[in-house]
Amino acid sequence: MKLAKRMSRLGTETAFEVLARAKKLEAQGKNIIHLEIGEPDFDTPKNITDAAIGALNSGFTHYGPSAGLPELREVIAKYVSKTRNIKVDGENVVVTPGGKPIMFFAILALADEGDEIIYPNPGFPIYESVINFIGAKPIPVKLREENNFRLDVNELKKLVTSKTKMIIINSPQNPTGGILTKDDLGVIAQIAIKNDIMVLADEIYSRMIYDGEHHSITSFDGMPERTIILDGFSKTYAMTGWRMGYGVMNKELTPHIAKLMTNSNSCTATFTQKAGIEALVGPQDKVEDMVKEFKKRRDVIVKGLNSIPKVSCKTPQGAFYVFPNITKTGKKSKELADYLLNEGGVAVLAGTSFGEFGEGYLRLSYANSIKNIEEALKRIKEGLAKM
Ligand code: PLP
Numbered sequence: 001m002k003l004a005k006r007m008s009r010l011g012t013e014t015a016f017e018v019l020a021r022a023k024k025l026e027a028q029g030k031n032i033i034h035l036e037i038g039e040p041d042f043d044t045p046k047n048i049t050d051a052a053i054g055a056l057n058s059g060f061t062h063y064g065p066s067a068g069l070p071e072l073r074e075v076i077a078k079y080v081s082k083t084r085n086i087k088v089d090g091e092n093v094v095v096t097p098g099g100k101p102i103m104f105f106a107i108l109a110l111a112d113e114g115d116e117i118i119y120p121n122p123g124f125p126i127y128e129s130v131i132n133f134i135g136a137k138p139i140p141v142k143l144r145e146e147n148n149f150r151l152d153v154n155e156l157k158k159l160v161t162s163k164t165k166m167i168i169i170n171s172p173q174n175p176t177g178g179i180l181t182k183d184d185l186g187v188i189a190q191i192a193i194k195n196d197i198m199v200l201a202d203e204i205y206s207r208m209i210y211d212g213e214h215h216s217i218t219s220f221d222g223m224p225e226r227t228i229i230l231d232g233f234s235k236t237y238a239m240t241g242w243r244m245g246y247g248v249m250n251k252e253l254t255p256h257i258a259k260l261m262t263n264s265n266s267c268t269a270t271f272t273q274k275a276g277i278e279a280l281v282g283p284q285d286k287v288e289d290m291v292k293e294f295k296k297r298r299d300v301i302v303k304g305l306n307s308i309p310k311v312s313c314k315t316p317q318g319a320f321y322v323f324p325n326i327t328k329t330g331k332k333s334k335e336l337a338d339y340l341l342n343e344g345g346v347a348v349l350a351g352t353s354f355g356e357f358g359e360g361y362l363r364l365s366y367a368n369s370i371k372n373i374e375e376a377l378k379r380i381k382e383g384l385a386k387m
Contacts, residue, residue: 011129014353018337022347033376035364036347038174038321040238042293045286048237048275055274064270067258068095068246072273079280080231080248083206084216086224092248094257095268095276099204099232099245104130105260106200106228106247107166111136115165120151122323122354122361124174124202136165142357145314145325149178153187160195167192169217170202172209175354175363176323177298177316182215189220199223202230204245205319207287210295212317225250235319236287237279242272294320297366297373304377305364308384320367323351327360329384337362344383346376 018036026032067073073090081088096102103126111117113135119127121140131138141156143149156167169188171180180188192199199217206214218224232245247257261267298316305313305324313324326336333350340346340362351358366373 006133006135009132009135011125011132013125014349018341018347018349022341025341025345031345032341033346033368033372033379035366035368035373035376036349037367038235038365039240039367040235040290040320041367041369042238042286042290044238044242045279045282047282048239048279051278051282052242052271052275055271060271060274062270064267064273065258066261066265066267067254068093068268069270069273069277072277075277075280076246076248080229083214084218084229086216086218088224088248091251091254093246094249094254094261095244095246095273096232096261097243097245097265097268098234099202099230100126101261101265102228102230102245102247102257103127103200103202105257106198106230106249107131107136108134108260109253109256110198111165114163116161116163117166117168118156118159118164119168120170120173121356122175122351122358123168124170125354127168128355137163139164140355140357143173143176143178145323145361148314148317149173149176149323150180150184153184153191156188157191160191160197164195164197166198166200168200168202170204171214172205172316172318174205174319175321175349175351175358175361176314177319177321179209179212179317180215181212185215185217186220189217189223192217192226193222197226199227200230201227204230204232204235206231207236208291208294208320209318210291210298211315214318228253233276233279238290239275239279242275244268244272244276294366297368297370298322300370301364301366301373301377304374305380308377308381310384311380320365322364322366323358323361324364325360326362329387331387333359333361339387340380340383343386344379346379346383 073093229248310328337350351361
């Protein structure tokens with residue numbers, strides 16, 4: 001079989017590969033602690049699953065509009081207007097199966113071959129993958145530990161050229177848990193406006209903040225019209241398998257993103273959209289409980305990692321990942337991640353799964369019980385001592 005050339009430019013998300021390898025080891029009888037996959041280990045709140053069941057029973061089993069059910073688009077617009085302090089309505093919203101398609105569609109709709117897109121590195125691997133896939137040029141902006149993994153706005157300025165079409169930002173960030181300050185966002189906004197650049201603001205972890213608060217770049221004048229906010233239900237409401245996300249953007253762009261939906265998925269499943277309405281308008285106490293629990297786990301994992309010789313770990317402010325520095329072990333990230341999985345029974349990801357600037361780090365997801373996190377820390381400590 002001869003694949004199309006473009007397939008060689010498509011990357012992947014290593015978390016799914018490591019999960020498959022971990023499952024294989026489990027099938028052979030090994031006990032593995034999963035700190036590789038980025039999904040809340042909580043169940044979707046019952047009021048949301050009940051809303052989906054109710055929708056199925058009342059006939060929401062057909063196609064819907066490509067941009068999403070009008071009532072859900074309105075509810076999302078209200079939620080985003082309130083949480084970002086901006087004014088948007090349903091026509092600014094496109095509902096997609098997960099937040100991920102918004103990356104694909106926004107890049108596809110806005111960048112031509114040869115255009116440059118600046119993205120965080122280490123960062124969510126799909127940004128670089130999609131940029132390469134469509135023939136645009138990925139321009140990484142390095143996130144440094146000494147800067148709490150916030151991008152350096154002066155470095156960003158230097159990367160902008162006449163070909164820069166888009167800047168991708170992600171706060172709170174995967175894989176580092178870093179968050180951008182209001183000042184950072186203000187400078188990025190100035191750069192975007194001055195150079196006529198669109199911004200893809202991946203805010204999927206906006207509700208998962210432990211210190212400080214979430215700021216959206218859209219709160220700056222002139223930014224709502226040049227920003228695509230990516231958000232969704234996967235992380236906030238423990239709905240990863242439901243595939244429910246959305247983009248909020250200017251009204252000139254929505255029909256084009258909706259057209260990409262028509263061409264690919266037709267629409268997002270309609271009964272899940274009804275559940276999405278319940279998620280946003282129903283009680284939020286389960287989200288608050290989940291965030292409180294994540295904070296406790298964060299503190300346990302950061303303290304534990306810092307007590308392991310040759311490992312150091314900054315305290316992340318958001319999301320549910322830690323990104324410990326392992327350079328003192330003398331091992332490359334991938335080698336150490338493989339060793340910990342095969343010898344220690346702990347599935348983690350190499351920092352390089354998030355780009356070349358992730359070398360020297362591991363990514364651990366703390367979406368697991370404190371008991372399992374403590375056991376994983378013990379195994380990592382013992383494993384490193386034996387190395
Ligand atoms: N953006 C970031 C930074 C993520 O980490 C993820 C998922 O891991 C997504 C977007 C995609 O989320 P969804 O499951 O809604 O497609």
